[in-house]
Amino acid sequence: MTVGLAQDLVREGKVTFNVGSAFYRPQSAIARDLAILAAAVYRQRHGQLRVLDAMTGCGVRPLRYGLEAGADWVWANEGNPDLGDLLTQNLAALPADACRLTHHDANQVFFTCYQQRDFYDLVDIDNFGSPAPYVSTGLWATRLGGMLYLTSTDGRATSGHDPERSLRTYGACARSHPAVHEQGLRLMLGHVAQTAAARSLGIEPVFSLFTGQVHRVMVRLVNKPTLSDATYGFLAYCHRCGHFQMVDWRHLGRVPCPCGTADTAVVSGPMWLGSLHDGPTLAQMQELAEGWGWRSQARLLAIMTQENDLPPYYYPLGEIGRRGQMDIPNRDQLIAALQVQGYRAAIPSMDWQGVKTDAAFRDCVAIARSIQF
């Protein structure tokens, strides 16, 4: 919960700080909450937690990593030196020997870490716009087994409204379809997985979060590439009937749709097609959230758990209603009806007014219709 205490003085989680002229969005608290939980789980598992917060703004993250996740050491970096006094004042709540404050360009910091063999358990990069300029460099500062937290505020590159931009940013062609909020997460994951693979490394998603405007992924760096036909490929969407299908690299020729349309489905990608989250980590994060009385965060984590390993797309309820020429179906009744028919179905974490299911779109529409009459 975020509470304004006085002019510019803010409380979030267990910490209090001044915002001054720094960039700070109270609406992003959920992204910080999940990162704190993942960091605390990491601390429990590994017995240590050293964090590099490369674009710290007012310093809310280092404060929270230190005071809530139990970080042993936090490096707060902020490119804007004008925020130095504010940050010095805010970070005074951390033990002086557990914190460092600098004002460098983030990429310079990552290279310094690599040069000095000073690798971090968690590298947090909360940039504006696309994460692409910081992905390959952020990996240089992340220890093997450690985590990298990436942000994208560039919805145009992932929503299919500017395919040239997605090509420049992710080396992928993003097309428009009803599940673009999930596509944004998968393009980021695909990009970081491919970037790591080029260095014979791999990533595993820890969690993936879309909060309405911003896409965020936290990934774990592992010592083997995780790119395969199962995890990295393409998503095809038929604009005639609404059907989604996954396509691998060897079948990129003509992508026929079961509806028999003469039009080829539009193909997006390459992108990450594997799990969005790490199930065991989500379970531990949820347990911690419940123990801390963080009810809305625990509920979100439960939703993420249920959607994990379902196909890499979802059907917005409005789309089911529009295509089925019927009223918008009740989500929970539709999920229950799909499950009765033997399908897996869950709420998509990135669009709570939708369903994620392994039923084909036309079967989902038919089941939605059957519960309306």
Ligand SMILES: C[S@@+](CC[C@H](N)C(=O)[O-])C[C@H]1O[C@@H](n2cnc3c(N)ncnc32)[C@H](O)[C@@H]1O
């Ligand atoms: C989105 S704000 C960070 C917000 C903060 N992490 C939070 O959770 O409230 C991004 C910050 O990064 C700084 N910044 C932007 N580009 C940077 C770069 N290349 N290197 C270091 N800092 C940078 C900006 O001055 C800004 O304060």
Ligand SMILES: [Zn+2]
């Ligand atoms: Zn079709």
